[in-house]
Amino acid sequence: MTKTLYLILILSLFQGKLIHAQEKWTLERCIEYAVANNLDIRDRELQSEINEEYFKQSKRNLLPYVSLSGGGSNSFGKSLDYDTYEYTNTSRIYSSFNLSTGIDIFRGFIRQNTISLRKMNHLAGIEDEKMQKYNIAFSVMEAYYNTVYFKGLMEIVAEQIELSRLNVEQAKRQIALGLKAKSDLLEMESELAKEEVVYIQTENSYKGALLDLKQTMNITPDEDFDIEYASTGDNLSGVDSTTPSAIFNKALDFYPTVKAGELRKEAAQKELAIAKGYLWPSLSLSGGYSSYFSKIKGNTNTESFGNQIKNNASQSISLSLSVPIFEKLAYRSDIKRAQLNYLQAETQAEKTSQELFNNVTQNYQELESYSAEHNQLAKQVDFAEIAYEVAEKKMEQGLISVIELYSSKNTLAQAKSDLLRTKLQYTIKKKTIDFYLGKPLPGISLIN
Numbered sequence: 333m334t335k336t337l338y339l340i341l342i343l344s345l346f347q348g349k350l351i352h353a354q355e356k357w358t359l360e361r362c363i364e365y366a367v368a369n370n371l372d373i374r375d376r377e378l379q380s381e382i383n384e385e386y387f388k389q390s391k392r393n394l395l396p397y398v399s400l401s402g403g404g405s406n407s408f409g410k411s412l413d414y415d416t417y418e419y420t421n422t423s424r425i426y427s428s429f430n431l432s433t434g435i436d437i438f439r440g441f442i443r444q445n446t447i448s449l450r451k452m453n454h455l456a457g458i459e460d461e462k463m464q465k466y467n468i469a470f471s472v473m474e475a476y477y478n479t480v481y482f483k484g485l486m487e488i489v490a491e492q493i494e495l496s497r498l499n500v501e502q503a504k505r506q507i508a509l510g511l512k513a514k515s516d517l518l519e520m521e522s523e524l525a526k527e528e529v530v531y532i533q534t535e536n537s538y539k540g541a542l543l544d545l546k547q548t549m550n551i552t553p554d555e556d557f558d559i560e561y562a563s564t565g566d567n568l569s570g571v572d573s574t575t576p577s578a579i580f581n582k583a584l585d586f587y588p589t590v591k592a593g594e595l596r597k598e599a600a601q602k603e604l605a606i607a608k609g610y611l612w613p614s615l616s617l618s619g620g621y622s623s624y625f626s627k628i629k630g631n632t633n634t635e636s637f638g639n640q641i642k643n644n645a646s647q648s649i650s651l652s653l654s655v656p657i658f659e660k661l662a663y664r665s666d667i668k669r670a671q672l673n674y675l676q677a678e679t680q681a682e683k684t685s686q687e688l689f690n691n692v693t694q695n696y697q698e699l700e701s702y703s704a705e706h707n708q709l710a711k712q713v714d715f716a717e718i719a720y721e722v723a724e725k726k727m728e729q730g731l732i733s734v735i736e737l738y739s740s741k742n743t744l745a746q747a748k749s750d751l752l753r754t755k756l757q758y759t760i761k762k763k764t765i766d767f768y769l770g771k772p773l774p775g776i777s778l779i780n
Contacts, residue, residue, distance in 0.1 A: 356558055356559060356560040356561075357557065357558065357559045357560065358559070358560045358774075359472075359473065359476050359559075359560075359774050359775065360774040360775040361775065362472050362476055362545070362549055362559065362775065363468075363469045363472050363473070363773065363774055363775030363776055364775040364776070365549055365551070366468050366469070366471075366472045366548060366549040366550065367465050367468055367469065367775070367776055369549070369550045370464075370468050370550055371550070372464055372468070373461065373464050373465055373468060376457070376460060376461040376464045377461060379457055379460075379461075380454070380457045380458055380461050383450070383453050383454040383457040384454050386450045386453070386454070387447070387450035387451050387453075387454045389450075390443070390446045390447045390449075390450040391447055393443055393446070394443055394447075395435075396433055396434060396435035397433060397434055397435070398431075398432075398433045399431075399432050399433075400429065400430070400431050401429065401430045401432075402427070402428060402429035402430070403427065403428055403429075404425070404426065404427035404428075405425075405426050405427075406423065406424070406425050406426075407423070407424045407426070408421075408422065408423040408424070408629075409421070409422070410422075422628055422629070423628070423629035424626065424627070424628050424629070425625075425626070425627045425628075425629065426624065426625070426626045426627075427624065427625050427626075428622065428623065428624035428625070429622065429623065429624075430620060430621070430622040431620060431621045431622070432618065432619070432620040432621075433618065433619055433620070434616060434617060434618030434619070435616065435617055435618075436614065436615075436616050437615040437616060437617055438612070438613075438614060438615045439609065439612070439614045439615075439616075440608070440609030440610060440611065440612030440613075440614065441605065441609050441612075442606050442609040442610070445602045445605040445606045445609060446602075446606060448598075448602045449599050449602040449603060449606065452595045452596070452598045452599035452602060453595075453596075453599055455595050456591075456592040456595040456596050456599065459588040459589070459591045459592035459595065460588065460592055462588040463588035463589050463592070465776055466588065466767070466773065466776070468548075469773045469774075469775065469776050470764070470773075471548050472545070472548050472549060473760060473763065473773075473774075474760060475541065475544050475545040475548045476545055476559060477756045477759065477760055478541045478544070478545075479538065479541040479542050479544075479545050479559060480559070480561055480756060481541075481752060481753060481756050482534060482537045482538035482541050483538055483561050484561070484752045485534050485537075485538075485749055485752065486531065486534050486535055486538055488745055488748050488749055488752070489527060489530055489531045489534050489745070490531060491745075492527055492741065492745050493524065493527045493528060493531060495741065496520065496523060496524040496527055496741075497524065499520050499724075499727075499737070500517065500520045500521060500524060502728075503516055503517045503520055504517060512730070516733075516734050519734040519735070520734055520738075523734075523738050542557070542559075545559070574769075576689070576692050576693040576696045576697075579692050579696065579765065579768045579769060580688065580689045580692045580693075580768075582768065582769050582770055583688060583692060583768040583769075583770075584685070584688075585770070586770060587688055587768075589684050589688070590681075590684055590685055590688055593677075593680055593681035593684040593685070594681055596677050596680070596681070597674070597677040597678050597680075597681045599677070600670070600673050600674040600676075600677035600678075601674055603670045603673060603674070604667070604670040604671055604673075604674050606670075607663070607666040607667045607669075607670040608667055610656065610663045610666065611656060611663055611667075613653060613654060613655040613656070614653070614654045615651070615652070615653050615654075616651075616652045616654075617649075617650070617651055617652075618649070618650050618652065619647070619648060619649040619650070620647070620648045620649075621645065621646075621647050621648075622645070622646055622648075623640075623641045623642075623644045623645040623646065624640070624641075624644050625637050625640045625641060625644070626640065692765075692768055695761055695764050695765055695768070696765060698757075698761050699758065699761040699762060699764075699765055702754050702757050702758035702761060703758060705754050706751065706754045706755055706758055709747060709750050709751040709754055710751060712747045712750075712751075713744070713747045713748055713751050716740075716743050716744040716747045716748075717744060719740050719743070719744070720740045720741055720743075720744045723736065723737050723740035723741070724737065
């Protein structure tokens with residue numbers, strides 16, 4: 333009975349591993365995995381946490397500081413007794429403590445502007461993190477569809493090989509009946525061998541594309557992995573009735589790089605305000621409380637610790653005003669650099685917006701081109717299939733040569749390959765335009 337249960341357990345575990353190995357990965361799952369395991373994204377997340385801590389500390393810097401210090405000593409040796417003017421051996425214990433506090437009343441709004449600066453940097457870092465995720469998603473998408481393309485290409489080549497084998501078998505039967513020359517068979521077998529080589533080359537390209545996808549997802553190369561090769565469909569949705577300018581305006585509302593550029597421009601403005609703040613006078617308030625205890629060893633007239641601390645206590649309060657008069661023009665130089673940094677950030681923000689508009693325009697134009705190309709290639713495939721069927725019948729009747737038959741066959745294969753390539757390129761561009769329009773990417777939500 334125990335052996336039976338053990339055998340069932342082993343079979344269950346093996347079946348579970350087999351099912352896992354046969355599981356197909358969809359595009360959405362690939363992107364989710366890549367985003368969750370990408371080291372660059374993890375580095376961005378850590379940097380965001382660092383920026384957040386800088387922001388929190390800048391707000392804490394508005395609080396007053398409080399410090400407590402203390403010390404003690406034990407001195408011994410000969411000392412002069414001024415009453416008898418004789419040297420005596422003494423041992424003195426001394427201890428003291430000091431409690432101090434202070435707060436900045438006015439520092440040219442430097443603290444407040446620093447809070448805003450840290451906040452802008454923190455928010456810009458979050459936008460960088462979002463953009464990193466989107467970039468990974470598009471990299472995975474491109475590698476995914478590249479793998480789908482070579483897998484589909486293998487199927488097309490395999491289909492051509494099967495047709496060639498059927499032609500070879502038919503030629504052998506016709507030669508046996510004396511209806512065809514043996515030279516035709518040799519040409520067909522030569523073409524079959526070429527197609528088998530093409531299949532091997534295409535398979536190698538497929539393996540390379542799959543490896544590239546694994547590396548993009550940060551999956552170990554030796555791990556069992558396969559993707560879903562579901563067809564994207566023959567009928568592609570048309571291009572939305574919109575314009576690149578309308579898509580660009582929509583993308584401006586959320587596109588992380590643009591938002592990060594605007595935030596960094598605001599941060600540069602705050603840096604300029606901080607630099608100007610150092611030209612203002614600063615006013616600070618501070619206070620303190622201190623006391624001490626002293627005892628000579630052997631002296632019975634020493635007051636108690638509590639009484640000495642109470643009687644020796646002293647308090648202080650001070651108001652400090654500092655006015656910068658001449659700092660070797662260092663503050664003026666800081667202001668000049670901050671002004672230039674602001675202009676640089678402003679230029680970079682404009683450049684980012686311009687690059688976004690160019691990308692939107694280019695992707696929209698390519699989407700329209702792929703749409704038109706796909707429609708034409710679909711017709712070409714239909715015509716090529718009909719032409720090949722006619723060529724086969726003519727070949728059976730001896731009206732055309734083997735070369736003409738395979739020319740028609742290769743035209744059909746090339747048309748199918750081009751149709752598959754254009755379909756996948758259109759899919760990538762369509763998802764890119766949808767992203768610019770604010771629609772979520774597969775496997776990653778659009779975070780505003």
